Amino acid sequence: METLEKIKQQIAENPILLYMKGSPKLPSCGFSAQAAQALMSCGHAFAYVDILQNPDIRAELPKYAEWPTFPQLWLEGELVGGCDIIIEMFQKGELQPLIEEVAERHPAPQAD
Numbered sequence: 001m002e003t004l005e006k007i008k009q010q011i012a013e014n015p016i017l018l019y020m021k022g023s024p025k026l027p028s029c030g031f032s033a034q035a036a037q038a039l040m041s042c043g044h045a046f047a048y049v050d051i052l053q054n055p056d057i058r059a060e061l062p063k064y065a066e067w068p069t070f071p072q073l074w075l076e077g078e079l080v081g082g083c084d085i086i087i088e089m090f091q092k093g094e095l096q097p098l099i100e101e102v103a104e105r106h107p108a109p110q111a112d
């Protein structure tokens with residue numbers, strides 16, 4: 001798939017999506033580590049894309065997002081921001097309720 005199409009699909013299909021360097025459990029950069037940590041502390045599952053494993057996305061997403069750096073947090077198809085914004089929202093107590101709202105609107109399928 002073309003890179004831009006792949007990006008659009010990821011953003012459309014994942015209501016909580018973090019583009020980062022490395023993985024939440026093994027981040028490859030302090031900025032990505034902080035963002036993933038704050039997001040994990042909200043207690044909801046989220047999707048992530050390791051842009052170090054996806055150089056095409058690393059190259060294309062900043063242009064599409066009009067945001068030059070990683071990490072990038074996308075919620076319900078909208079760019080929220082990078083590490084600084086995520087940490088600021090977290091410290092103000094705004095991140096958790098926002099993630100909560102999004103997660104409640106998109107419940108994970110139940111196997112029962």
Ligand SMILES: N[C@@H](CCC(=O)N[C@@H](CS)C(=O)NCC(=O)O)C(=O)O
Nearest residue numbers: 029031068069070071082083084085
């Ligand atoms: N102030 C930024 C810090 C993130 C940042 O500076 N990221 C750099 C270094 S990891 C980056 O993504 N550079 C482009 C690249 O590596 O592709 C934020 O709030 O997210």
Ligand code: FES
Nearest residue numbers: 021028029030031
């Ligand atoms: S990889 Fe060097 S600052 Fe993120």
